[in-house]
Amino acid sequence: MDKNEVEKTAKLAxxxxxxxxxxxxxxxxxxxxxLKYIGQLNNLDTADISPMSQPLVKKLKLADDTSREFKNxxxxxxxxxxxxxxxxxxxxxxx
Amino acid sequence: xxxEKFETVIGLEVHIHLKTASKLFCRCENIFGGKPNSRICPxxxxxxxxxxxxxxxxxxxxxxxxxxxxxRIKKKSVFARKQYFYPDLPKNYQISQxxxxxxEGGHVYVDGEKINLTRAHMEExxxxxxxxxxxxLVDYNRTGTPLLEIVSEPEIKSPDQAARYLKILRSIFRYCxxxxxxxxxxxxxxxxxxxxxKKGEKELGIKSEIKxxxxxxxVRNALSYEVKRQTAELEKGGVIVQETRLxxxxxxxxxxxxxxxxxxxxxxxxxxxxxxxxxxxxxxxSIKETLPELPRVKVKRYMKxxxxxxxxxxxxTAEKELADFFEKAVDGLTKTDEATVKTLTxxxxxxxxxxxxxxxxxxxxxxxxSKMIAELVxxxxxxxxxxxxxxxxxxxxxxxxxSPSDIVEKEGMKQITxxxxxxxxxKKTIENHSKIFKKYLSGKEGVIGALxxxxxxxxxxxxxxxxxxxxxxxxxxxxx
Numbered sequence: 001m002d003k004n005e006v007e008k009t010a011k012l013a014x015x016x017x018x019x020x021x022x023x024x025x026x027x028x029x030x031x032x033x034x035l036k037y038i039g040q041l042n043n044l045d046t047a048d049i050s051p052m053s054q055p056l057v058k059k060l061k062l063a064d065d066t067s068r069e070f071k072n073x074x075x076x077x078x079x080x081x082x083x084x085x086x087x088x089x090x091x092x093x094x095x
Numbered sequence: 096x097x098x099e100k101f102e103t104v105i106g107l108e109v110h111i112h113l114k115t116a117s118k119l120f121c122r123c124e125n126i127f128g129g130k131p132n133s134r135i136c137p138x139x140x141x142x143x144x145x146x147x148x149x150x151x152x153x154x155x156x157x158x159x160x161x162x163x164x165x166x167r168i169k170k171k172s173v174f175a176r177k178q179y180f181y182p183d184l185p186k187n188y189q190i191s192q193x194x195x196x197x198x199e200g201g202h203v204y205v206d207g208e209k210i211n212l213t214r215a216h217m218e219e220x221x222x223x224x225x226x227x228x229x230x231x232l233v234d235y236n237r238t239g240t241p242l243l244e245i246v247s248e249p250e251i252k253s254p255d256q257a258a259r260y261l262k263i264l265r266s267i268f269r270y271c272x273x274x275x276x277x278x279x280x281x282x283x284x285x286x287x288x289x290x291x292x293k294k295g296e297k298e299l300g301i302k303s304e305i306k307x308x309x310x311x312x313x314v315r316n317a318l319s320y321e322v323k324r325q326t327a328e329l330e331k332g333g334v335i336v337q338e339t340r341l342x343x344x345x346x347x348x349x350x351x352x353x354x355x356x357x358x359x360x361x362x363x364x365x366x367x368x369x370x371x372x373x374x375x376x377x378x379x380x381s382i383k384e385t386l387p388e389l390p391r392v393k394v395k396r397y398m399k400x401x402x403x404x405x406x407x408x409x410x411x412t413a414e415k416e417l418a419d420f421f422e423k424a425v426d427g428l429t430k431t432d433e434a435t436v437k438t439l440t441x442x443x444x445x446x447x448x449x450x451x452x453x454x455x456x457x458x459x460x461x462x463x464x465s466k467m468i469a470e471l472v473x474x475x476x477x478x479x480x481x482x483x484x485x486x487x488x489x490x491x492x493x494x495x496x497x498s499p500s501d502i503v504e505k506e507g508m509k510q511i512t513x514x515x516x517x518x519x520x521x522k523k524t525i526e527n528h529s530k531i532f533k534k535y536l537s538g539k540e541g542v543i544g545a546l547x548x549x550x551x552x553x554x555x556x557x558x559x560x561x562x563x564x565x566x567x568x569x570x571x572x573x574x575x
Contacts, residue, residue: 012178012360012362014180053173053195053365053371054365054367054370056370059373060149060369060370060371060372060373061148061149062149062150062151063148063149063150063151065116065117065150065151065152065153066117067116067117067122067123068117068122068123069123069124069134070135070136073133073135076135076137076140076142077132079140079142086130086131087225087232087233087234088182088232088233088234088235089230089232089233090182090230090231090233091230091231092226092227092228092230092231093181093182093231
């Protein structure tokens with residue numbers, strides 16, 4: 001993973017690095033170390049193992065379809081940076 | 096000219112809202128509209144630490160809809176996070192399905208042509224944005240409502256066919272009662288991939304993706320515009336840029352949506368909060384048993400049973416409610432031979448549908464019941480009333496909601512079919528129209544029509560015109 005890829009991923013994830021230029025390079029080095037470590041798994045023969053999408057063995061639980069109102073909506077509004085007249089408000093989006 | 100050179104290739108991605116009581120991953124109520132942000136909770140607003148729990152009914156409806164399209168239901172499907180930043184999506188990711196969708200394959204017939212489907216998968220809807228001068232306002236009522244996305248293969252050949260494909264999907268889903276599929280309310284939405292290629296070429300051309308089409312008309316117009324735009328570009332030797340374009344309904348143009356350049360890099364990964372969705376064969380079978388007779392099967396049955404045209408059957412079965420009305424009316428007929436059922440079909444698809452259109456009423460709210468229309472048709476078929484009288488009676492039925500036999504009784508509208516009466520009327524008419532009679536004697540047999548017309552006028556349309564016609568011929572022949 002080179003510096004450019006780190007920068008692109010950071011941009012997509014809306015991560016802002018500080019002004020110091022060497023940081024993307026630092027991330028690049030660190031990420032490569034991690035990838036190399038995990039990359040050891042590529043040496044295993046997984047031909048007979050079906051792909052796993054997550055490590056929990058639990059079966060998916062399904063909920064009954066009955067609606068229930070969440071009462072404390074005020075608290076949800078309080079969590080937002082800008083809530084007024086029943087709407088969450090954000091900066092104008094230009095399309 | 097253009098049409099000779101290029102052919103159009105369209106693939107559609109259709110989203111339908113599943114008709115559940117609650118949302119897909121939380122128990123907030125799932126209904127259209129309402130006070131903004133009145134049906135939200137920590138889960139659908141993406142508060143930290145909450146966990147999604149999937150709605151069993153949504154899974155059932157998604158499987159039912161997929162089965163109706165002939166898809167293969169996958170025993171194991173996996174939810175994935177589709178990541179993008181937009182205020183209508185408070186978690187900054189949408190829970191969707193990516194590599195392992197709920198259903199694969201399937202097909203839909205559009206005017207006898209088979210359109211294959213790629214896949215159908217479940218996902219949650221985003222919220223609604225309202226743009227004002229001061230800023231954008233977000234309503235999260237719709238956030239987290241269950242959707243099924245149906246992806247077609249690029250096999251649709253024209254904007255018209257795309258609109259018809261959508262109407263057929265709507266018809267199927269309404270039959271199955273999985274969705275209202277109301278494009279204006281957004282419970283059916285559609286994005287299109289459209290490209291052109293030289294006729295006969297196998298490889299697909301560069302496509303544009305069209306969004307923001309909110310009606311069947313919008314889909315047809317947006318895609319027609321796009322065909323013209325791409326044709327013009329290719330003809331002057333240009334290339335099509337692969338991009339997302341928005342349909343502007345007022346200006347009737349598509350516009351490039353440049354702001355979303357990076358939007359296609361969604362960095363999907365399996366949703367860690369949800370184990371894979373595993374469904375058992377018995378569960379799928381139990382859902383299969385709840386499928387109703389679908390429109391295409393109904394069409395075939397009507398064609399075989401009543402010998403009606405494919406067109407008529409298509410009209411009768413487009414909406415389940417209309418098909419139900421027709422079947423009830425058939426039950427109410429005194430005779431169900433082919434001719435009578437054809438007469439009934441015409442009265443339903445022409446006269447009644449016309450009335451409903453003008454009054455903007457659904458068939459379920461028709462002012463004329465299936466029983467009443469069956470009675471009317473039975474009166475026509477047994478000769479009690481003529482077709483012309485039936486039209487008058489029909490008007491009264493609609494206005495006053497009275498039964499046709501009551502109207503016939505009250506208005507004295509019975510058809511004159513007695514031989515004696517007809518003979519009397521005919522004789523008198525011949526006497527009163529000596530000029531016409533002379534013309535007839537001089538060999539102009541066509542004038543007989545004038546005599547029939549005069550009799551119909553005199554009797555207020557109540558004389559049976561066929562009987563009058565043959566009686567006149569008989570009397571005139573005698574006098575020759």
